[in-house]
Amino acid sequence: MSKRHEHRSRSRLSDVAERAGVSAVTVSRAIRHPEMVTPKLRKRIDKAIHELAYVPNRAASMLASSRTRLIGVVVSSLTNGVFADFLRALHDLFLPEGFHVMVLDSRYVPGEEETAIATLLGQHPEAMIVSSIDQTPRARQLLKRSGIPVVQTMELAKSPIDINIGLSHEAAGYAATRYLIELGHRRIGVIGAPRDSRLHNRIAGYERAMREAGLDMTGLAGRSSNPSSVVLGGELMRGLVERCADLEAVFCCNDDLALGALFECHRLGISVPERISLIGFNDLEYAACAYPSLTSVLTPRYEMGRKTAEIVLEIIRGSGKRPPRRRIDIGFKIMERESTRRRDIRPPVRTARNARQSEQV
Amino acid sequence: MSKRHEHRSRSRLSDVAERAGVSAVTVSRAIRHPEMVTPKLRKRIDKAIHELAYVPNRAASMLASSRTRLIGVVVSSLTNGVFADFLRALHDLFLPEGFHVMVLDSRYVPGEEETAIATLLGQHPEAMIVSSIDQTPRARQLLKRSGIPVVQTMELAKSPIDINIGLSHEAAGYAATRYLIELGHRRIGVIGAPRDSRLHNRIAGYERAMREAGLDMTGLAGRSSNPSSVVLGGELMRGLVERCADLEAVFCCNDDLALGALFECHRLGISVPERISLIGFNDLEYAACAYPSLTSVLTPRYEMGRKTAEIVLEIIRGSGKRPPRRRIDIGFKIMERESTRRRDIRPPVRTARNARQSEQV
DNA sequence: TTGAAAGCGCTACCAC
DNA sequence: GTGGTAGCGCTTTCAA
Numbered sequence: 094m095s096k097r098h099e100h101r102s103r104s105r106l107s108d109v110a111e112r113a114g115v116s117a118v119t120v121s122r123a124i125r126h127p128e129m130v131t132p133k134l135r136k137r138i139d140k141a142i143h144e145l146a147y148v149p150n151r152a153a154s155m156l157a158s159s160r161t162r163l164i165g166v167v168v169s170s171l172t173n174g175v176f177a178d179f180l181r182a183l184h185d186l187f188l189p190e191g192f193h194v195m196v197l198d199s200r201y202v203p204g205e206e207e208t209a210i211a212t213l214l215g216q217h218p219e220a221m222i223v224s225s226i227d228q229t230p231r232a233r234q235l236l237k238r239s240g241i242p243v244v245q246t247m248e249l250a251k252s253p254i255d256i257n258i259g260l261s262h263e264a265a266g267y268a269a270t271r272y273l274i275e276l277g278h279r280r281i282g283v284i285g286a287p288r289d290s291r292l293h294n295r296i297a298g299y300e301r302a303m304r305e306a307g308l309d310m311t312g313l314a315g316r317s318s319n320p321s322s323v324v325l326g327g328e329l330m331r332g333l334v335e336r337c338a339d340l341e342a343v344f345c346c347n348d349d350l351a352l353g354a355l356f357e358c359h360r361l362g363i364s365v366p367e368r369i370s371l372i373g374f375n376d377l378e379y380a381a382c383a384y385p386s387l388t389s390v391l392t393p394r395y396e397m398g399r400k401t402a403e404i405v406l407e408i409i410r411g412s413g414k415r416p417p418r419r420r421i422d423i424g425f426k427i428m429e430r431e432s433t434r435r436r437d438i439r440p441p442v443r444t445a446r447n448a449r450q451s452e453q454v
Numbered sequence: 455m456s457k458r459h460e461h462r463s464r465s466r467l468s469d470v471a472e473r474a475g476v477s478a479v480t481v482s483r484a485i486r487h488p489e490m491v492t493p494k495l496r497k498r499i500d501k502a503i504h505e506l507a508y509v510p511n512r513a514a515s516m517l518a519s520s521r522t523r524l525i526g527v528v529v530s531s532l533t534n535g536v537f538a539d540f541l542r543a544l545h546d547l548f549l550p551e552g553f554h555v556m557v558l559d560s561r562y563v564p565g566e567e568e569t570a571i572a573t574l575l576g577q578h579p580e581a582m583i584v585s586s587i588d589q590t591p592r593a594r595q596l597l598k599r600s601g602i603p604v605v606q607t608m609e610l611a612k613s614p615i616d617i618n619i620g621l622s623h624e625a626a627g628y629a630a631t632r633y634l635i636e637l638g639h640r641r642i643g644v645i646g647a648p649r650d651s652r653l654h655n656r657i658a659g660y661e662r663a664m665r666e667a668g669l670d671m672t673g674l675a676g677r678s679s680n681p682s683s684v685v686l687g688g689e690l691m692r693g694l695v696e697r698c699a700d701l702e703a704v705f706c707c708n709d710d711l712a713l714g715a716l717f718e719c720h721r722l723g724i725s726v727p728e729r730i731s732l733i734g735f736n737d738l739e740y741a742a743c744a745y746p747s748l749t750s751v752l753t754p755r756y757e758m759g760r761k762t763a764e765i766v767l768e769i770i771r772g773s774g775k776r777p778p779r780r781r782i783d784i785g786f787k788i789m790e791r792e793s794t795r796r797r798d799i800r801p802p803v804r805t806a807r808n809a810r811q812s813e814q815v
Numbered sequence: 816t817t818g819a820a821a822g823c824g825c826t827a828c829c830a831c
Numbered sequence: 832g833t834g835g836t837a838g839c840g841c842t843t844t845c846a847a
Contacts, residue, residue, distance in 0.1 A: 103601070105840055116818045121842065131816065146592075146599050148575045152522065153840035155513035156823045171541055177533040184532070184559065193577070196557060198545065216512055216554070238507075323740040352740060359720075359745040379684040379713060384720040466824055477834045482826060492832070514824035517839045521826095 104145040113141040124149065164194050164405065165213030167206055168224045169289060171198045173321075174377050175347075175394055176224060179246070182398025183222065190406060192219070199225075201288040201320070207232040214239055220405045226250035226257070227290045242408045242415075244401050248291050249422060256408075258401050258421045262291045265390050265425045266298025269344050269372050272388075272427055274306050277436030278342040278370060281308065284315035284329035284354060285346030292321075295346050295374065312336045321346070326353020327360075334361060341436060342370035348377040351387055355432065366434035376428050385431035397423050465506040473502040485510065516578065525555050525766065526574030528567055529585045530650060532559045534682075535738050536708075536755055537585060540607070543759025544583065551767060553580070560586075562649040562681065568593040575600055581766045587611035587618070588651045603769045603776075605762050609652050610783060617769075619762050619782045623652045626751050626786045627659025630705050630733050633749075633788055635667050638797030639703040639731060642669065645676035645690035645715060646707030653682075656707050656735065673697045682707070687714020688721075695722060702797060703731035709738040712748055716793070727795035737789050746792035758784050 110117040115134060123130045123138040130138070141147070155161050164187055168176040176198075183194050195213055199206035207229045213221065214235055220242040226249070228236065236243045236254050243255040250257045273281050283299045285292050296314070303310050315329035326349060334340060334357075345351035351373030358365050365371050365385055373380055376391035400423065404416055471478040476495060484491045484499040491499070502508075516522045525548055529537040541557060548555050556574055560567035568590045574582065575596055581603040587610070589597065597604045597615050604616040611618045634642050644660045646653050657675070664671050676690035687710060695701060695718075706712035712734030719726045726732050726746055734741055737752035761784065765777055 103599070107840080117840090118818060118842080119816090122817085125842090129816075134817085146596055148572055148596070150517070150578060150840050151576050152513050152516035152578060153823090154842070156511070156517050156825085157840075157842040159823070161513065171545070172535070172538040174533065174535070177538075180532055181559075188558075188573075193556065193573075195554065197549075212549075212554075215509060217509070324743045327743050349740075353743055356740075356743055356745040379710075382685045382688050382714055382717055384717040467826095468824080478824090479826080479834055480832085483833085486826090490832075495832090511824055514839090515826070517841085518824075518826040520839070 103150075104147050105150070106147075108145055109138065109141045109147050112145060113137045161217050161219060162192050163216055163218040164192050165210075165216065165218035165221045166194055166196045166224075167209045167213065167222070168196060168198050169201050169206075171196070175375055175392070178394040179224065179398040182395045183402055186399060186402030186406070192406075203227065203229050203232075207235075210235055219409055220244070222246060222401055222405070225289060225291075226253070226259070228254070242405055244405060246397055246401055248294065249420065253420055256404060256415070256419050256421075258397055258404070258423060260392060260397075260423050260425050262294035263298040263301070265374070265392070266295035266344070266346075267302045268298070268425070268427060269295075269374065269390050270299045270302035273342040273344065273370060273372060273433065274302060274308070276342070276370060276433060279308055279436075280313070280337065280339050280341040282313040282315065282333045282337060282340055282343045283346065284326065284333060284343060284350050286317045286319055286321040286325060286350070287346075288318070288320060292346055295344075299344050313340075321349050323349050323353040323356070326350030327357035328353075330354035330357040331361070334363065340369055342372070342433070345371060345373045348373040348375045348380050348387065348389055351389065351432075352379065352383065355383060355385075355387065365432050370433040370436075372427075372433055380428070381430065383432070388430045388433040389428050391426045391428050393423050393425070464511070465508050466511070467508075469506055470499065470502045470508050473506060474498045520578070522578045522580060523553050524577050524579040525553050526571075526577065526579035526582045527555055527557045527585075528570045528574065528583070529557065529559050530562045530567075532557070536736050536753070539755040540585065540759040543756045544763055547760060547763030547767070564588065564590050564593075568596075571596055580770055581605070583607060583762055583766070586650060586652075587614070587620070589615070603766055605766060607758055607762055609655065610781065614781055617765060617776070617780050617782075619758055619765070619784060621753060621758075621784050621786050623655035624659040624662070626735070626753070627656030627705070627707075628663045629659070629786070629788060630656075630735065630751050631660045631663035634703045634705060634731060634733060634794065635663060635669070637703070637731060637794060640669055640797075641674070641698065641700050641702040643674040643676060643694045643698060643701055643704045644707065645687065645694060645704060645711050647678045647680055647682040647686060647711070648707075649679070649681060653707050656705075660705050674701075682710050684710050684714040684717070687711030688718035689714075691715035691718040692722070695724065701730055703733070703794070706732060706734045709734040709736045709741050709748065709750055712750065712793075713740065713744065716744060716746075716748065726793050731794040731797075733788075733794055741789070742791065744793075749791045749794040750789050752787045752789050754784050754786070 106117045106120050110120045120138050123135050127135055170176055187194050197209035199209055210232045222244045224247045226245045233254055245253055245257045246259050248259040249261050285296050287293045315333045317325055319325055345354050351371055354371055363369055373387050373389035376389040380387040380389040467478045467481050471481045481499050484496050488496055544555050558570035560570055571593045583605045585608045587606045594615055606614055606618045607620050609620040610622050644657055646657050648654045676694045678686055680686055706715050712732055715732055724730055734748045734750035737750040741748040741750040
C-alpha cells in the first residue's frame with residue numbers, strides 16, 4: 094500500500110479487478126467500451142463495481158488520456174431565468190456524452206467575465222461557451238490562444254472569436270416596437286436596465302423603430318443602472334407614467350420588468366391593455382399565464398443551448414473541424430397575448446397631443 | 455519525449471525547470487509556496503513560466519496531491535429561483551478561497567440525483583453539498599463512503615449523513631396555515647406539486663394545523679404530480695375554487711404557484727384578499743411587489759448557502775474536524791403583506807357552513 | 816478478447 | 832533551501 098494514503102477509503106480500478114478476478118485493463122475497457130468485453134466478464138465486473146461502490150478517478154483518467162471532458166461556460170447571471178434554460182440544454186446534451194459543464198457567472202461585469210474565463214481555462218476545458226459577445230481584449234486573447242472551440246452565444250457578434258450562435262437583440266427590439274406601432278400606438282415608452290450589450294441593443298432597436306416612424310421619444314425612456322428585477326420594472330413604470338400622461342404602450346426590455354410594470358399598472362388603476370399596451374422580452378414561463386397574459390418576444394434559449402452543444406460536440410468529435418457557418422442566427426418570435434391591443438379598439442380618450450400625433454400616419 | 459504525445463504543445467513543469475536551471479520540485483514549490491524559495495530563483499522561475507506560457511496541469515496535481523479544490527453541488531433544479539440564491543452564496547464564498555463549484559441538477563428525480571452524485575464524486579470533490587435529504591440508499595452509501603464532508607441542505611433530516619443545514623418545512627407549512635387560521639379563516643385550501651419531501655412536509659404541516667384546529671379538509675387540497683409552475687398554480691387554484699365555493703384562504707406551497715393563483719383570481723374576478731387570502735412560500739423577489747403584494751414564508755436561502763460554505767471551509771481547513779452541531783436549523787419567517795387579511799374585516803358573505811365553522815373556535 | 820508494462824505531469828517524502 | 836525518487840490511478844500500446 095502507498096506510504097502516503099494509508100487510510101484510503103475509495104476503491105480503485107485494481108480493487109474492482111481483483112474482486113472480479115480480471116485485470117485492471119479489462120475493467121477499464123468494460124467501463125468505457127462494454128462491447129469489447131465478454132458479457133460474462135462484464136457482468137462480473139459490474140457486480141464488483143457495484144459492491145465496492147467504485148467511482149472512477151477522473152483526475153487519473155484525464156492525466157492518462159489527456160482528455161479533460163470538461164466544458165467551460167460563463168453566463169451573465171445565475172439568478173436569471175434566461176440562462177437557466179440555456180444551461181439546462183447544455184447539461185442535457187453534454188452529460189450523456191460524458192462531458193462536464195463547469196459554470197461560472199460574470200454578474201454582468203466584463204472584468205468578472207475575464208476572471209471567470211481565465212479560471213475556467215486553467216482547468217483545460219475542451220471547449221468554452223460564453224453567453225455574451227463583448228469580452229475584454231484580454232479575455233478575447235485568452236480564448237483565441239486556447240486553441241479550443243469557443244462559442245459566443247445569446248447575441249450576434251460582428252466579429253466572432255470563433256463560433257457565434259445567437260440572435261439580433263437590435264432586430265428584436267425593433268420588431269417589438271414596430272409591433273406596437275402597427276397596433277396604432279404613438280406614445281410608446283421603453284423601460285430597461287442596460288447592463289450589457291443585449292439590453293443596449295434592444296433599446297437601440299426601439300429607437301430605430303421610433304425614429305423611422307417619425308415618433309417623438311423624449312421622456313419616454315425609463316432606464317436604470319440597477320440590475321433588472323420585478324421591483325425595478327414597477328419603479329420604472331411609475332416614473333414613466335408620471336412623466337408621460339398620454340403614454341399608450343411600453344416596450345419592457347425583459348419579462349421581469351414587464352411583470353413589475355404590469356403589477357404597477359394594477360396598483361395605479363391603469364388597465365392593461367385598455368389604457369396601456371405592454372410587451373415584454375424573453376417569454377419566460379409566467380408571461381403566458383399572467384393576467385392579462387403578457388405579449389412577449391420569445392427567445393429560443395433552450396434551442397440555442399442545444400445548437401451550441403451540438404456544434405461543440407461535432408467539432409470535438411471531428412477533431413477540430415469547424416462547421417461551414419460560423420455565425421448562426423437562431424431568431425426570435427413575438428408571442429401575441431392579451432397585454433397588447435390595437436389602439437383604435439380602445440375607448441377614445443384622446444388628448445390634443447394624441448390627436449395630433451395620430452394624424453402623422 | 456513520450457511515445458504517445460509526439461506533438462505536445464503544452465509545456466510541463468520540467469520544461470520550466472530546465473529553462474530556469476532548477477529542478478522540477480523547486481518550480482512546483484515556487485508556484486505553491488513562493489516563500490519557500492529564494493527570491494532570486496523565484497524570479498528566474500517566474501520568467502521561465504511566463505516565457506513558456508506555462509499552465510499547470512490540474513489533472514496531474516489533483517492526482518498527485520489528492521487535492522482537487524472542487525466542491526460538488528447537486529440542486530433539485532437549475533431553473534428554480536430558490537436554488538439560484540443558494541448557488542450564488544456558494545460561489546461567493548468558495549471562489550475567493552480557490553475552490554471550484556461543480557453544479558449538477560436532479561430535476562427532482564431521486565435516480566438523477568444519484569447519478570449526479572456519482573458523477574460529481576468521480577471528480578473527487580473535497581466536499582459535497584446536496585440540496586435535499588431524501589437520497590437513495592445507494593446515493594447515501596456513496597456519500598458516506600466518500601469520506602469527505604457532506605452537507606444536506608434546504609431541509610432538516612432525521613438522520614443526516616454528515617452535516618445538515620436547513621429548516622423544517624413541516625413547521626413552516628404549519629406556521630403558514632396557523633397564520634391563516636389566526637386571521638380567522640376556516641375554509642383553508644392548499645395547492646402544491648409534491649415532487650419532493652419539502653413539498654410533502656409543507657403539506658403535512660398544513661394538515662397538522664388544520665387537524666389541530668378541528669377544521670375539515672375535504673376537497674381543499676389541490677395537488678398535481680407535474681412540476682411546480684406559475685401555470686400550474688393557476689390551474690390548481692381554478693380547480694379549488696370550482697370545488698369549494700366557500701373557500702376563504704389558500705396556502706400555496708411555493709411562490710410560483712401563488713403567483714399563478716393570484717393571476718387566476720384576477721382572471722376569475724375573485725378579489726385578493728377581500729374574498730380569498732393567499733400565502734406563498736419562499737418569498738421570491740416578485741412576492742413583495744406583486745399586486746396585491748404576496749404574503750409569503752421567507753426561507754433564508756443565501757444565508758443557508760453562506761453557512762454551508764463556511765462550515766465546509768472550516769472542516770477542510772481544520773483537517774476534517776466536524777463542528778459541534780451537525781444539524782443547524784436556519785429557520786423561516788412569515789412576511790406579512792397585502793394578500794392576506796383578517797376574515798372579520800371582510801364583508802360578511804357567510805354561508806351556513808362558514809357560520810357553523812366559525813363557532814367551533 | 817484479455818493482460819502486462821509503461822507512462823501521463825505533478826507532488827509528498829526524505830535526504831542533503 | 833533544494834533536489835532525487837517514488838508513486839497518485841488510470842489509459843495506451845503492444846503482445847498473447
